[in-house]
Amino acid sequence: xxxxxxxxxxxxxxxxxxxxxxxxxxxxxxxxxxxxxxxxxxxxxxxxxxxxxxxxxxxxxxxxxxxxxxxxxxxxxxxxxxxxxxxxxxxxxxxxxxxxxxxxxxxxxxxxxxxxxxxxxxxxxxxxxxxxxxxxxxxxxxxxxxxxxxxxxxxxxxxxxxxxxxxxxxxxxxxxxxxxxxxxxxxxxxxxxxxxxxxxxxxxxxxxxxxxxxxxxxxxxxxxxxxxxxxxxxxxxxxxxxxxxxxxxxxxxxxxxxxxxxxxxxxxxxxxxxxxxxxxxxxxxxxxxxxxxxxxxxxxxxxxxxxxxxxxxxxxxxxxxxxxxxxxxxxxxxxxxxxxxxxxxxxxxxxxxxxxxxxxxxxxxxxxxxxxxxxxxxxxxxxxxxxxxxxxxxxxxxxxxxxxxxxxxxxxxxxxxxxxxxxxxxxxxxxxxxxxxxxxxxxxxxxxxxxxxxxxxxxxxxxxxxxxxxxxxxxx
Amino acid sequence: xxxxxxxxxxxxxxxxxxxxxxxxxxxxxxxxxxxxxxxxxxxxxxxxxxxxxxxxxxxxxxxxxxxxxxxxxxxxxxxxxxxxxxxxxxxxxxxxxxxxxxxxxxxxxxxxxxxxxxxxxxxxxxxxxxxxxxxxxxxxxxxxxxxxxxxxxxxxxxxxxxxxxxxxxxxxxxxxxxxxxxxxxxxxxxxxxxxxxxxxxxxxxxxxxxxxxxxxxxxxxxxxxxxxxxxxxxxxxxxxxxxxxxxxxxxxxxxxxxxxxxxxxxxxxxxxxxxxxxxxxxxxxxxxxxxxxxxxxxxxxxxxxxxxxxxxxxxxxxxxxxxxxxxxxxxxxxxxxxxxxxxxxxxxxxxxxxxxxx
Numbered sequence: 001x002x003x004x005x006x007x008x009x010x011x012x013x014x015x016x017x018x019x020x021x022x023x024x025x026x027x028x029x030x031x032x033x034x035x036x037x038x039x040x041x042x043x044x045x046x047x048x049x050x051x052x053x054x055x056x057x058x059x060x061x062x063x064x065x066x067x068x069x070x071x072x073x074x075x076x077x078x079x080x081x082x083x084x085x086x087x088x089x090x091x092x093x094x095x096x097x098x099x100x101x102x103x104x105x106x107x108x109x110x111x112x113x114x115x116x117x118x119x120x121x122x123x124x125x126x127x128x129x130x131x132x133x134x135x136x137x138x139x140x141x142x143x144x145x146x147x148x149x150x151x152x153x154x155x156x157x158x159x160x161x162x163x164x165x166x167x168x169x170x171x172x173x174x175x176x177x178x179x180x181x182x183x184x185x186x187x188x189x190x191x192x193x194x195x196x197x198x199x200x201x202x203x204x205x206x207x208x209x210x211x212x213x214x215x216x217x218x219x220x221x222x223x224x225x226x227x228x229x230x231x232x233x234x235x236x237x238x239x240x241x242x243x244x245x246x247x248x249x250x251x252x253x254x255x256x257x258x259x260x261x262x263x264x265x266x267x268x269x270x271x272x273x274x275x276x277x278x279x280x281x282x283x284x285x286x287x288x289x290x291x292x293x294x295x296x297x298x299x300x301x302x303x304x305x306x307x308x309x310x311x312x313x314x315x316x317x318x319x320x321x322x323x324x325x326x327x328x329x330x331x332x333x334x335x336x337x338x339x340x341x342x343x344x345x346x347x348x349x350x351x352x353x354x355x356x357x358x359x360x361x362x363x364x365x366x367x368x369x370x371x372x373x374x375x376x377x378x379x380x381x382x383x384x385x386x387x388x389x390x391x392x393x394x395x396x397x398x399x400x401x402x403x404x405x406x407x408x409x410x411x412x413x414x415x416x417x418x419x420x421x422x423x424x425x426x427x428x429x430x431x432x433x434x435x436x437x438x439x440x441x442x443x444x445x446x447x448x449x450x451x452x453x454x455x456x457x458x459x460x461x462x463x464x465x466x467x468x469x470x471x472x473x474x475x476x
Numbered sequence: 477x478x479x480x481x482x483x484x485x486x487x488x489x490x491x492x493x494x495x496x497x498x499x500x501x502x503x504x505x506x507x508x509x510x511x512x513x514x515x516x517x518x519x520x521x522x523x524x525x526x527x528x529x530x531x532x533x534x535x536x537x538x539x540x541x542x543x544x545x546x547x548x549x550x551x552x553x554x555x556x557x558x559x560x561x562x563x564x565x566x567x568x569x570x571x572x573x574x575x576x577x578x579x580x581x582x583x584x585x586x587x588x589x590x591x592x593x594x595x596x597x598x599x600x601x602x603x604x605x606x607x608x609x610x611x612x613x614x615x616x617x618x619x620x621x622x623x624x625x626x627x628x629x630x631x632x633x634x635x636x637x638x639x640x641x642x643x644x645x646x647x648x649x650x651x652x653x654x655x656x657x658x659x660x661x662x663x664x665x666x667x668x669x670x671x672x673x674x675x676x677x678x679x680x681x682x683x684x685x686x687x688x689x690x691x692x693x694x695x696x697x698x699x700x701x702x703x704x705x706x707x708x709x710x711x712x713x714x715x716x717x718x719x720x721x722x723x724x725x726x727x728x729x730x731x732x733x734x735x736x737x738x739x740x741x742x743x744x745x746x747x748x749x750x751x752x753x754x755x756x757x758x759x760x761x762x763x764x765x766x767x768x769x770x771x772x773x774x775x776x777x778x779x780x781x782x783x784x785x786x787x788x789x790x791x792x793x794x795x796x797x798x799x800x801x802x803x804x805x806x807x808x809x810x811x812x813x814x815x816x817x818x819x820x821x822x823x824x825x826x827x828x829x830x831x832x833x834x
Contacts, residue, residue: 113678115748115750115773116771117748165621169598172598172630186814192748194794195590195746195770195794196590196634196794198634198796198811199634199635199819200635201597204631209627248533251534251651254652254654296699296706299702300700353535380621383620383621384620385621420622422623422624424623426623427625439614443625446826449825450626451626465625
């Protein structure tokens, strides 16, 4: 994975730059020692690491603005960071970059149930946003698997989704307003507690821009009353193709469950060994969750059962209690941990049209044989967002490279069938150079001119998202 | 004099027309949503037709010039719909013609179901467009979850064609409900009405229409037959006096048809729900007719011609658009300085020669 060569000029003036940082924010905001910096050398894409020039953890928006303005004036690259859980290398630094983290911005600024909004600082973790309101019967809908650790700033950066977005949408659908700082230090407010914009709306392009346009410090979120209840049903099938057809039939029948999750045999076996959730011995498994009152849930589950039975399932296991629901979810929720226990793995995130599911799974099986690497599939089937986990051995020379090559083949396959490289994790550095497979030069140009407007000097997280050859002239 | 009208049938043709243009265009779909400025016309009528429809994947892809009538009929045949209830402007603007998909996205349409299903922006999956340099661009795609690169597709939602000419649009669609029910309750005060609407929207009963119109609270619930009965019962416990009514006020609310017959100015105001109540009370005292939707977060006002609604709102609003009428103030809410600078720079980047909808 190539990264731009750090500026020798910036590196040689490191002490001076750090002194300058300490002159615009209190000194305790700045981390400069080798040990302290080590925590910031990578995110959850741990295969790539680089120690940054310095790290700043500001305590308010004005401090973020002061740091960005200083770096802007001095031509120092900046890498924004939330909680560092990016699987795509979204907050991987370069040696000449200052990491600006929002980890200290964790306050809830306002909760208003009458207006159904909540205003927070973006360093707050996803789960603790809901935690602040759930006793009152409310929740914030997007729920990425990393929700215990990931920060809202990163959710906004990557436009994160989660298991329940089939019904509730992803971050952009639940974000009403934000306060952000541009690279030159300008503080901008977009949107607010009202529901739309009167003219061109910049908010949806800032959301998902992977920290390349601004650093978002505050967000106004749409919050929702909790449903009366939710219960899943688990359906086991003899083949992945039949499971895929069942998903399509459920949706065609006018039922939109809150979540439809899919697991294949390798994944089921690993989860079973790890979590002992009592999953059936089968080729493919769907977990379908519906919401409402008990009566409404019973009705929807009966409809789903009727459709599933037409596909000759091995087993249908309907939850009748909170305990049974937890047992059904247990395996799925521990899938990544389970895989991690048996192997190193790389988690992909391509999305495909749901109708292409059987073909894509078959091709992934063939690629697995060609490369000699195991693959387990676990994903959000309702919206076609796949998470193939490629298993490899990091200690075996060449294995990581083979795994990356196979991952690239799978992602090209996703594009071939009408899908995309990434459904919720973002491009980062991981899929940066595959962008050419999805977009032509004009498509990329039309995106990069947005960055030209927000960050004309291309200092903010510039070595991400766009293939280095495409962005080279701008970064120079 | 009659204006020249260009009606390209391919993206390449459209690109050539734009690249060789020396004067600005009015981009026209069905011509139902705005009064053209009198420039040469660029029609999307030749860029129409459904390209892909997969009910099992909840996905529709169609040319920007496809009529809403065609889309709605196709979806209804398959038991589906555009859940955000796009507004039809013909009644309030007195226009004729057939609204198109492109116009719907350009204005980021939505209706009463905004409180649950969002707007066109929320259901947009992808876009193809030609920008002011003649560049043919695709963004997003046809899948439901996609964070690959910047989301410039959604930038076009509400941009009124100022960033380019859309050629193809992908949308997420949703199933039609088995049953729709409307409930009503008399309430003369907008403050009390919004408080009641908040209570309903804060309940788990999935209210997807919440308006205050002509002294009544109106709620809508949709879903399976049995569910609707259950939720109606629960809501009537929550708001005593609320009863099921056998009427459909929602299409009129969506299109603001209640304001169409007079010749007064019509304003559409987006604001925080609780401010909707305050604004309604204040405006009613000034002789303005007010209807609230979205639980108070959307305010429709019919005013005397030339009335300066924004000043009257005194900062209570997010933004106010004068949909019909003229005045000394701009029809669209001016943005704050920082936002305005970014927006105009973006416009210049996509349309450096100022060709589109100026």
